[in-house]
Amino acid sequence: xxxNVVQTIDxxxxxxPDRILKSPVNQFDKFxxxxxxxxxxxxxxxxVHLATFADRLLQFNKQIMYIINIAQASExxxxxxxFKGISHHSAVCTTDLGVxxxxxxxxxxYDGQQVIDILESKGQRIIPEDEWSTFATDxxxxxxxxxxxxxxVDSKSDTGNGSTFVYDVITKSLTxxxxxxxxxxxxxNFINDYNGDLIYYDxxxxxxxxxxxxxxxxxxxxxxxxxxxxxxxxxxxxxYKVYITYxxxxxxxxxxYGVNGDSTPTNAVTTVTAMSNNNEWAIAEYKFGSDxxxxxxxxxxxxxxxxxxxxxxxxxxxxxxxxVK
Numbered sequence: 001x002x003x004n005v006v007q008t009i010d011x012x013x014x015x016x017p018d019r020i021l022k023s024p025v026n027q028f029d030k031f032x033x034x035x036x037x038x039x040x041x042x043x044x045x046x047x048v049h050l051a052t053f054a055d056r057l058l059q060f061n062k063q064i065m066y067i068i069n070i071a072q073a074s075e076x077x078x079x080x081x082x083f084k085g086i087s088h089h090s091a092v093c094t095t096d097l098g099v100x101x102x103x104x105x106x107x108x109x110y111d112g113q114q115v116i117d118i119l120e121s122k123g124q125r126i127i128p129e130d131e132w133s134t135f136a137t138d139x140x141x142x143x144x145x146x147x148x149x150x151x152x153v154d155s156k157s158d159t160g161n162g163s164t165f166v167y168d169v170i171t172k173s174l175t176x177x178x179x180x181x182x183x184x185x186x187x188x189n190f191i192n193d194y195n196g197d198l199i200y201y202d203x204x205x206x207x208x209x210x211x212x213x214x215x216x217x218x219x220x221x222x223x224x225x226x227x228x229x230x231x232x233x234x235x236x237x238x239x240y241k242v243y244i245t246y247x248x249x250x251x252x253x254x255x256x257y258g259v260n261g262d263s264t265p266t267n268a269v270t271t272v273t274a275m276s277n278n279n280e281w282a283i284a285e286y287k288f289g290s291d292x293x294x295x296x297x298x299x300x301x302x303x304x305x306x307x308x309x310x311x312x313x314x315x316x317x318x319x320x321x322x323x324v325k
Contacts, residue, residue, distance in 0.1 A: 003047035017046035039077040049089040054112030090140040090189035100150045102139040142190025221306035229297040236322040239292040243316040244284045249277040250307025259295035
């Protein structure tokens with residue numbers, strides 16, 4: 001399949017930005033003009049990229065994305081997704097689990113059955129619209145098969161600041177990073193080399209760059225839970241303590257908290273068992289101030305230096321609902 005085609009027909013050069021041609025069976029380098037697919041065409045929206053997954057052809061236009069069923073002899077359009085188009089082909093990558101892409105409105109993943117909005121979870125937006133639109137100025141997207149992670153970079157040009165979002169396909173989690181990629185440089189699209197490593201070309205430094213998945217010491221790590229209401233926002237609670245299962249060696253983040261939707265969860269905790277150097281899983285225990293004795297919701301924050309091998313397995317919060325008076 002080829003999209004956004006230019007053909008010479010009867011000696012005249014014709015351009016069809018919204019047309020897809022398909023080759024005859026086993027003649028992959030021929031695209032007769034009569035083999036045009038009508039699905040999603042004639043809408044005036046130019047085709048930017050084509051991707052395939054699970055007998056589906058994803059047609060990415062500038063404004064709209066079409067999913068076309070190509071399993072049968074005759075193709076037909078299954079679904080049409082407005083505002084899910086892309087501005088550049090580097091904003092799409094195909095993985096072994098599906099197709100990922102991004103634009104100024106959001107980040108998406110097609111798993112062969114449905115289009116998943118990566119920025120939403122259980123009907124709630126986990127990354128604010130203004131934060132994402134500021135981030136995704138001209139995004140580029142790549143995939144690391146060894147870690148099953150999709151990398152979203154803020155810009156393929158020199159307009160970004162090297163920020164990234166990393167989406168873990170297995171855990172469905174998002175992690176934001178800063179200064180993770182060369183900012184003041186025009187970059188090629190991501191590709192995977194023969195080792196499966198994610199690479200791109202830096203046109204300013206004239207060098208091939210590789211995405212490094214090796215963890216390093218961070219001086220400004222930050223993890224903030226959502227504002228947890230324990231599925232009962234109208235009931236007051238008493239938060240007794242929190243247990244953090246962790247391991248690592250070095251300087252550990254500072255634990256603070258907030259209540260009732262506090263936008264700056266920086267209240268000090270009382271440490272019962274502090275984090276310390278451990279190569280195996282260990283448990284740190286913390287208690288909270290009087291404001292956590294009568295709150296509707298609770299939020300935990302870990303911020304500061306973190307060793308390269310620092311990991312958190314789980315966070316357990318001990319609480320009880322207070323009686324309604």
